[in-house]
Amino acid sequence: MRTARKGSVEMPAFVRQLVKETEKRVSSFFKGGRGGAAEGEQQGEGEKEEVIPSPYLDRPVLDKLTEEGCARWGLTYALGSMQGWRANMEDFHNCVPQLGGELADWSFFAVFDGHAGSTVAQYCSQHLLGHILASGGIGPEDDPEKVKGAITEGFLQTDKHLHSVARREGWERGGTTVVATLISPYYIYFANCGDSRAMLCRSGQVCFSTEDHKPYSPLEKERIESAGGSVSFQRINGSLAVSRALGDFSYKGAENRTPSQQMVSPEPEVCVVERSPADEFLVLACDGVWDTISNEELCAFIHNRLRVCTDLRDVCTQVIDLCLYKGSLDNISIILLCFPGAPQLSTDALHQEAELEDLLESKVAEIYDELCARGEEPELLSVLTVLASTVIPGLPPGGGIQSKRNCIISAYYQQRDAHKPMVPNGLGGS
Template sequence: MGAFLDKPKTEKYNAHGEGNGLRYGLSSMQGWRVEMEDAHTAMPGLPAQGMADWSFFAVYDGHAGSRVAHYCSKHLLEHIFAAGWGSEPAGAHRDSEAVSPARPSVEAVKSRIRTGFLHIDEHMRGFSDLRGGADRSGSTAVGVLLSPEHLFFINCGDSRAVLYRDAHVCFSTLDHKPCNPREKERIQNAGGSVMIQRVNGSLAVSRALGDFDYKCVDGKGQTEQLVSPEPEVFEMVRSPEQDQFVVLACDGIWDVMSNEELCEFVRSRLEVSHDLERVCSELVDTCLHKGSRDNMSVVLVCFPNAPEISEEAVRKDAELNKHLESRVEEMLSGSGEEGIPDLVTVMRNLSADNIPNLPPGGGLASKRSVIEAVYQHLNPQREEDGNGADLEDHW
C-alpha cells in the first residue's frame, strides 16, 4: 500500500510547450512517497507521417515501481500507431468524408487506441525482469489524443481527465475501481475477490498496464483477468469557441480535490498568470498542503479560448497576498510574553479569519507558500514546521 517519508520531497519537475494552437504546462512532485513512480507524455504534434496536426498528452501513475510507467510514457504511442489505422472495425459508421491514414474515422481511432494498449501490455509481459522477476510494477494511464476535429479521452485505472468547456466541467473520465459493479464482476469471474476496496485485498485499481501477477488466470483472455489493460476511450467533437482547457492528473491530485474544485482553481490561476508551469506548480503545492500523501503529477492543456489574465483578478490576488503578509507580521510582532507562534499556530489563526478572495478550490492551503515566505523572512532562525507532518496533519 506504499511507504512514506518522514517529510515530503517537494522538488518539482516542471515543463511547458506549445503547438497546434495549444499551450501546455506540467508539474510533478514525489511528495511523501519513498519513490517517484509517475511519468508523463506531452507531444503537441505527432511524429507519425501525416499526424503533425495531432497532439497527445498523458499521465501515468506507477505503483510497485516506476518501470512500467516510464516505459509507457516513451512507447505507448508507438504501439498505438504500429500497424497504422488498419481497416474499419466491423459495423463501424464511415463518415461521408473520405477516410485516410491522416484522417481516420472515429471508430478506427478508438479501435487502434484499444489495440495499442493490449499490444504494449503483452509486449511488456515479455520483459524478463517484468515476468516473475524483481519488477512487478504496474501503472494507470490517462490521456487525451487531439485531432483537428476530435478529442479522444483515454483511461485505464484511476487517474483522471477533465474537460473545462464554456466555464464548467463538461466531461470527466471514469475511475476504474475494484468496487465498481462491472469491474467487480470481472474480478470475481476470474476467481478473485474485492476486499477493503482492493483486488484480492491488495491492488487499489481494477485496470492497469503491467501488474502481471494479476494477469495469469488460465482460461481467461487478456481483458478478462483480475486486472485488465483495456482502456475506455471517449470521443468528443471539439468546440473551438467553448473549449477552454483539459487537465490530466494522477489520483494524488484527485484525492484532495473534486473535478469542480480543481477546474475552478485552475481557472482562477489562469486569470492571474500566463505561465502554465506556474499554474501547475501551484496546483501541486496546494494539493500537498491539502493533505495529499501520494506522488502528484498534472498536465494542463489550454485551448485558444482558455481564460485570460484579468486586471481585476490580478489586483485582488495582490491584495490578498498583502493582507496575508500583514496578518503574519501582526501575529509575530504582537506575540508578547507567549513567544513567537510556530507556523502551525499562524496557519490555524489565519484559518479562523474570514479572508475574502481566496482561490476557489484551494483556499488558504493555496497561499501557504506566501505565508511561509513572510514567516521565515520575519523569523529566519525558526525553520521547523516547514513541511513537517504536524502541519500536514492539521490540514
C-alpha cells in the same frame, strides 16, 4: 510568486504514526500495498519477521520537474511533477504536442502512475504511443470509431509486449495506471486505464471527466470475482487498489479468459468529445491530485490562476503545492493543456491578487504580534492555525487558504526576521 523555504512542510506526527500503524496491521495480512510483495509467502519457523520498508518519507521531496511547449495549431501545455512524501518517484509522462507527417495537427499526452516500482511506468511511457500508431487505425480522415479502436489495440499490444519483456528481463512485478489524450483537429479522445483521471473544462465548467477504475465499482468487481479474485479492503485480494492497469501480471493468469477479462484488465475506457471553440483547458493527473481535490474545485482553481499567471509551469506548480498542503501523500503529476479559448491574463485579476497577498501579509503580522503579546511562541503552525479560522475574502476559488500557503509562509519568515533582537555593534560576528 513567493515560494516557501525548504523544509517548511512536515507531516503531522499523528498522521505519520497513523500511517505506520496502518501499514503494520495491513502488512501482517497482505504483503505489500498497492502491488507489493507476493501474497501467500510463508515464514519458516524461527525466521525473523520480515521488515517491510515504509513507502513514506519523514519529509517530502519538494523538488519539481517542469516542462512546457506548444503545438502549431494553438495548443500550449505544461507539466509539473513532484515525488512528495513517497519514498520513490514512480510517475512518468509523455508529451508529444505534434505527431509527425500527416498527423502534424494531432497531439498526444499521457500520465503514467506506477506502483510496486517504476519500471513498468517508464517502459509504457516510451512505447504506448508507438503501439497506438502502429495499429493502423489513425489517419487524416479522423474516424472516431477507428481511432477509439486503435487506442484500445495500442494498450493491449503494449501490455502484451510488456509481458514478454518482463519475463525476459526478470523484472519484479509491478504495474502502472495510464490516462491519456489524443487530440485531433476535430475531436478529443480520452483513454483511461486505472485511477488517474482526465478532465476537460469548457466555458468555465467541467465538461467531461474520465471514470476511475476501482475494484469496488460494481462492473469491475464482477469481472474480478469472475476471474477468481476477491475484493476486500477495497482492493483486489486485499492488495491492489486499482482494477485496470498495464503490467500486474500476477493478476492476469486466469485460464480461458481474454486479457480484458482478467482480474486486472489492460483495456482502457476510451471516450471521444467533439472539440468546441469554448474549450478552455484539459487536465491529466495521477491520483495524487484527485485524492485531495474534486473536478469542480480544480477547474475553478485553474480557471482563476490562468487570469493571473502567464507561465503554465507556475500554474502546475501551484496545483501541486495545493494538493500537498491539502494532505496528498502520493507522487503528484499533472499535465495542463490550454486551448486557444483558455482564460487570459486580466489586469483586474492581477490587482485583486496583489490586494489579497497584501491582506494576508498584514494578517500574518497581526497574528504574530498578538501571539508575542500573549507571551506565546509564534510558531508557524500557530500562525497557520489562527489564519485558517479567519475569514479571508478573495481567496482563489477551489483553492482556499491552502492555495496561498507559500505566501503566508514567506510573510511569517519576514515577521520572524524582523522580530530578531538586534546585535549591538561590535558584539556580533565578523
